[in-house]
Amino acid sequence: MNSTKLKIGNLIWTVKKVTENNKNLIVDDIPCYGVCYPDSLEIYIRGDGLNKQLYVSYLIHELTHAYIFSLGFTYRMNKKFDEEEVCYFMQYHANEILDSANYCYRKLFHNN
Numbered sequence: 735m736n737s738t739k740l741k742i743g744n745l746i747w748t749v750k751k752v753t754e755n756n757k758n759l760i761v762d763d764i765p766c767y768g769v770c771y772p773d774s775l776e777i778y779i780r781g782d783g784l785n786k787q788l789y790v791s792y793l794i795h796e797l798t799h800a801y802i803f804s805l806g807f808t809y810r811m812n813k814k815f816d817e818e819e820v821c822y823f824m825q826y827h828a829n830e831i832l833d834s835a836n837y838c839y840r841k842l843f844h845n846n
Contacts, residue, residue: 735841736751736752736842737750737751738838740834740838742797742801742804743804747776747777749776749842750776751779751843752778752780753780753781754783756780758771758776758778759778759780766780767779767792768795768796772799777797777800779792779838779842781842793838793839794832797834797835
């Protein structure tokens with residue numbers, strides 16, 4: 735399977751496994767392992783050459799971007815979160831993000 739759907743808040747995201755040379759993994763001329771695109775509700779993850787720990791780590795990172803966007807924190811995009819705000823966000827959403835990362839890993843890399 736090369737893509738899976740995931741509901742975050744009221745939004746349906748598509749998480750796609752792509753090759754390392756996929757144009758969606760290039761940001762500011764820098765190749766990335768994963769990229770989140772809130773405008774299209776898509777997350778792209780490099781699909782080759784990494785072990786499970788790294789795949790899940792990159793999924794957690796990109797899904798955190800998606801959760802921040804989906805749960806209405808985008809009004810703060812021009813202001814850095816302070817430490818206390820990050821801690822509150824993780825307090826309430828860390829388990830969901832971890833569950834989502836493991837779900838996407840199973841769907842994209844194990845087809846179950």
